[in-house]
Amino acid sequence: MSILSWLGIRQRFMRRSALDEFNEFIKEEKTLQRGTDNHFDEQQFDKAVDLIRDRLKKRGYKP
Amino acid sequence: MILKNLRAQNVLKYAHLVLSEIPEKGLIAISGRNESGKTAIVESICFALFGRTFSVPENKLEQIIRWKESSCQVELQFKGRDNETYRVERSLNHKGTHAAQMFRENEEEPFVSGPHSVNEAVYEVCDFDFSQYLDALYLAQREISTPHSQSETIKAIAGATDLEEILDELKCDIEYEKNRIHSLDADVSETVRQINELNISNQALENIEQERRTLNDRTHEAEQAARSLDTTADNIQAGCSRVQTAGKAIATTHIDTSLKDWTDMIDELDSQISTMRDSCEGIETDSDLCAEQSKLHQQVTELGNRLDAFADVQDRMDAYRAQLASLLDEGDTNHEELGTERPLPGQQKDISRQIRRITLKNVACQFGILSLTIITLGNLFVWFQSSTTFDPAATEWLHGTLDQLAGAWSRHFVQISHMTATVFAIATGILVFYSMAFSQRIRELKKQRDTLRERIDDLQTRARLIDDSDTRPLPELIAGLEKLHNAGISQRLTIFTQGMGFPFVNQPALTTEQDRLLDMLNICMNSVSDLRESIAIEIGRHQRIIEESHERTEELNAEQEDIRQRREEISQLREQVDNMATRKIRHEEHIRTLELSRHLIRGTCRNIYNRFNQVLSKYTGMVMPKLTDGRYKQMQIADDLSVRVFSQDKNDFGELEEFSSGTQRQMLLAVRLAMSKALIEAAEQGKQFIILDEPFAFFDRERVRATLDALPKVDKNLDQIWIITQEFTDTKPFALHIECSRDSDELIIGQFGQ
Numbered sequence: 001m002s003i004l005s006w007l008g009i010r011q012r013f014m015r016r017s018a019l020d021e022f023n024e025f026i027k028e029e030k031t032l033q034r035g036t037d038n039h040f041d042e043q044q045f046d047k048a049v050d051l052i053r054d055r056l057k058k059r060g061y062k063p
Numbered sequence: 064m065i066l067k068n069l070r071a072q073n074v075l076k077y078a079h080l081v082l083s084e085i086p087e088k089g090l091i092a093i094s095g096r097n098e099s100g101k102t103a104i105v106e107s108i109c110f111a112l113f114g115r116t117f118s119v120p121e122n123k124l125e126q127i128i129r130w131k132e133s134s135c136q137v138e139l140q141f142k143g144r145d146n147e148t149y150r151v152e153r154s155l156n157h158k159g160t161h162a163a164q165m166f167r168e169n170e171e172e173p174f175v176s177g178p179h180s181v182n183e184a185v186y187e188v189c190d191f192d193f194s195q196y197l198d199a200l201y202l203a204q205r206e207i208s209t210p211h212s213q214s215e216t217i218k219a220i221a222g223a224t225d226l227e228e229i230l231d232e233l234k235c236d237i238e239y240e241k242n243r244i245h246s247l248d249a250d251v252s253e254t255v256r257q258i259n260e261l262n263i264s265n266q267a268l269e270n271i272e273q274e275r276r277t278l279n280d281r282t283h284e285a286e287q288a289a290r291s292l293d294t295t296a297d298n299i300q301a302g303c304s305r306v307q308t309a310g311k312a313i314a315t316t317h318i319d320t321s322l323k324d325w326t327d328m329i330d331e332l333d334s335q336i337s338t339m340r341d342s343c344e345g346i347e348t349d350s351d352l353c354a355e356q357s358k359l360h361q362q363v364t365e366l367g368n369r370l371d372a373f374a375d376v377q378d379r380m381d382a383y384r385a386q387l388a389s390l391l392d393e394g395d396t397n398h399e400e401l402g403t404e405r406p407l408p409g410q411q412k413d414i415s416r417q418i419r420r421i422t423l424k425n426v427a428c429q430f431g432i433l434s435l436t437i438i439t440l441g442n443l444f445v446w447f448q449s450s451t452t453f454d455p456a457a458t459e460w461l462h463g464t465l466d467q468l469a470g471a472w473s474r475h476f477v478q479i480s481h482m483t484a485t486v487f488a489i490a491t492g493i494l495v496f497y498s499m500a501f502s503q504r505i506r507e508l509k510k511q512r513d514t515l516r517e518r519i520d521d522l523q524t525r526a527r528l529i530d531d532s533d534t535r536p537l538p539e540l541i542a543g544l545e546k547l548h549n550a551g552i553s554q555r556l557t558i559f560t561q562g563m564g565f566p567f568v569n570q571p572a573l574t575t576e577q578d579r580l581l582d583m584l585n586i587c588m589n590s591v592s593d594l595r596e597s598i599a600i601e602i603g604r605h606q607r608i609i610e611e612s613h614e615r616t617e618e619l620n621a622e623q624e625d626i627r628q629r630r631e632e633i634s635q636l637r638e639q640v641d642n643m644a645t646r647k648i649r650h651e652e653h654i655r656t657l658e659l660s661r662h663l664i665r666g667t668c669r670n671i672y673n674r675f676n677q678v679l680s681k682y683t684g685m686v687m688p689k690l691t692d693g694r695y696k697q698m699q700i701a702d703d704l705s706v707r708v709f710s711q712d713k714n715d716f717g718e719l720e721e722f723s724s725g726t727q728r729q730m731l732l733a734v735r736l737a738m739s740k741a742l743i744e745a746a747e748q749g750k751q752f753i754i755l756d757e758p759f760a761f762f763d764r765e766r767v768r769a770t771l772d773a774l775p776k777v778d779k780n781l782d783q784i785w786i787i788t789q790e791f792t793d794t795k796p797f798a799l800h801i802e803c804s805r806d807s808d809e810l811i812i813g814q815f816g817q
Contacts, residue, residue, distance in 0.1 A: 025666050
């Protein structure tokens with residue numbers, strides 16, 4: 001119980017890099033989209049990802 | 064961030080406000096009646112940190128200057144998240160001039176100056192801005208409510224600000240792209256409209272081509288007609304000159320002109336008239352010159368007819384000439400068919416032949432005469448020598464010779480010599496007679512021959528007259544013909560000379576005819592001038608047609624050029640439409656990329672907010688039991704930050720509205736405190752202050768007490784908690800209690816800044 005309480009206390013809100021959050025999401029999303037029956041336009045997906053990464057890069061995020 | 068000292072001058076209510084040595088940990092109470100200056104203290108802090116306040120609009124910032132004062136100053140010393148102490152000084156005058164400086168501890172010179180730079184420096188050392196401060200660290204008076212899910216503070220705390228801003232940028236980009244597409248659609252519509260306006264049917268071009276061909280044909284025909292008329296005019300002019308020449312040749316010819324020359328001249332004139340008339344075939348004219356029976360032509364025809372009347376004479380002459388030919392044995396004429404005597408040359412030959420034959424006979428006779436005479440004389444000699452002894456020697460020689468020649472017959476020969484002499488003499492006489500007869504006959508024949516020769520010469524002269532009838536002057540010919548004494552010829556000649564042929568044998572009559580001809584030629588000359596004038600008019604008409612055709616052709620060329628330019632323009636416009644369609648496709652493609660980007664960002668943000676809400680729910684669940692004395696422990700915060708609380712009485716989560724107002728305020732205060740905790744942790748603030756302005760409006764005494772007990776335990780970093788209320792029944796929990804008075808414009812606690 002004390003261990004769980006300690007873990008609960010230690011569960012602090014750690015703000016992560018938006019680029020990291022985004023990379024994590026697109027990794028999951030890409031895997032998800034590839035697994036669906038819908039036609040997945042990977043080229044356009046990559047283009048959209050590059051666009052966002054470029055915008056984030058302009059805001060000082062480093063890959 | 065922990066506030067350490069505050070000094071303000073002429074800010075809102077206070078002429079002087081000094082808060083020194085503010086406790087870095089624990090509850091700080093600010094109490095006082097209404098309008099006693101409680102909120103003015105936290106507004107001064109807010110102005111010092113961010114250059115603006117919650118209650119005064121930014122564009123009317125000078126309203127924070129104390130009434131009747133021209134400027135205000137504020138100085139705040141605080142400890143940043145880097146645990147360093149900073150000091151911010153700001154001043155503002157009634158003109159709105161705002162100055163700010165920021166100092167590090169124990170430094171006299173500011174490390175940043177200017178409101179904007181100072182605001183950035185404050186953000187650097189605090190990691191929150193004015194809006195985050197308001198949403199998370201400053202709970203304004205009676206403004207306890209759930210934060211809006213889209214608030215900038217939530218985004219900032221959760222770390223989604225940049226993504227949200229990019230999301231907005233992408234939205235703007237999409238709007239921009241849509242506007243571009245809309246603009247392109249409008250441009251395409253306008254361009255298509257221009258194309259439709261410029262568009263021309265192929266029929267128009269075909270009509271122009273057709274009209275151009277027609278004009279070309281018309282021009283060609285007119286040019287040909289003009290050239291033809293010009294040529295015709297020249298031909299007529301030249302023809303007229305030749306007619307004049309031929310006509311004047313007739314008009315000036317003397318009467319001593321041969322029939323052939325007359326005929327040639329009249330034929331030449333007739334031919335030239337015909338040629339000139341033929342030249343008129345290309346034109347329509349009523350000129351006498353081009354008429355089939357012009358007066359000149361009639362005149363010439365009349366002359367020709369007059370001359371042709373000689374044909375009767377000619378016929379007779381020809382018949383007579385045939386007789387002459389027969390007599391002269393010319394050609395293949397047969398005198399038996401013509402009933403004439405034998406040809407005179409033949410007769411002449413026969414006579415000559417007779418003469419030669421008779422002459423030959425005569426010569427033979429004369430030779431015989433001579434021979435017989437010699438023989439007779441010889442016999443006479445022999446007889447004489449033999450009958451006389453006159454010369455015995457000669458007689459001896461004779462006998463000897465005869466013996467040698469005749470032998471035994473010599474004697475007999477001498478005996479009959481006188482007889483043979485006589486016989487031969489008689490024979491000689493006979494031959495002489497014949498010779499004389501032959502000579503007479505020869506003389507007669509020669510006379511006949513001479514007569515025939517004279518006749519032949521006469522006939523040849525007549526024949527030459529007839530043969531040369533064409534080249535002999537006509538009067539001379541007629542005179543010669545009259546001398547032929549041929550009845551037929553003379554009769555026809557009389558008819559001719561007294562009738563049709565009179566002008567050709569009579570000089571006055573000829574002169575009259577020549578004068579008439581000259582008149583006709585002058586008329587012809589004048590007619591040619593008139594005709595040329597009318598032809599010139601006709602040529603002018605054709606020239607006008609040509610000029611009109613050229614003008615129309617120029618117009619058609621201009622129209623065609625216009626059509627060509629319009630087509631080129633249409634081609635360019637269509638190319639523009641294609642380009643715009645391509646650009647539209649690119650924009651649409653880009654929109655799809657942007658929307659997909661937005662989808663990806665929204666998904667990322669959703670993940671961030673979900674995680675943030677989970678943490679916030681957990682923090683709220685940790686804070687809320689402390690505020691509600693353990694009555695409510697579990698709380699759910701949805702994506703839109705709507706709050707649901709687990710009620711033990713209900714044994715289920717209930718909506719916030721299902722609870723009492725006081726409980727709602729406690730729960731929402733718990734959410735605010737959880738957000739403050741989240742902000743502190745997210746910003747890795749370390750120690751942090753929080754200001755709660757009138758947080759206990761609907762709290763009962765127990766809950767106030769419980770809240771005051773719970774607040775220092777909410778978070779270990781939330782050390783300095785400012786609580787503003789009108790009065791506190793118990794001041795024990797507070798590390799500092801600031802009491803404000805409505806009657807004083809000064810509040811001085813401690814010696815900061817003195």
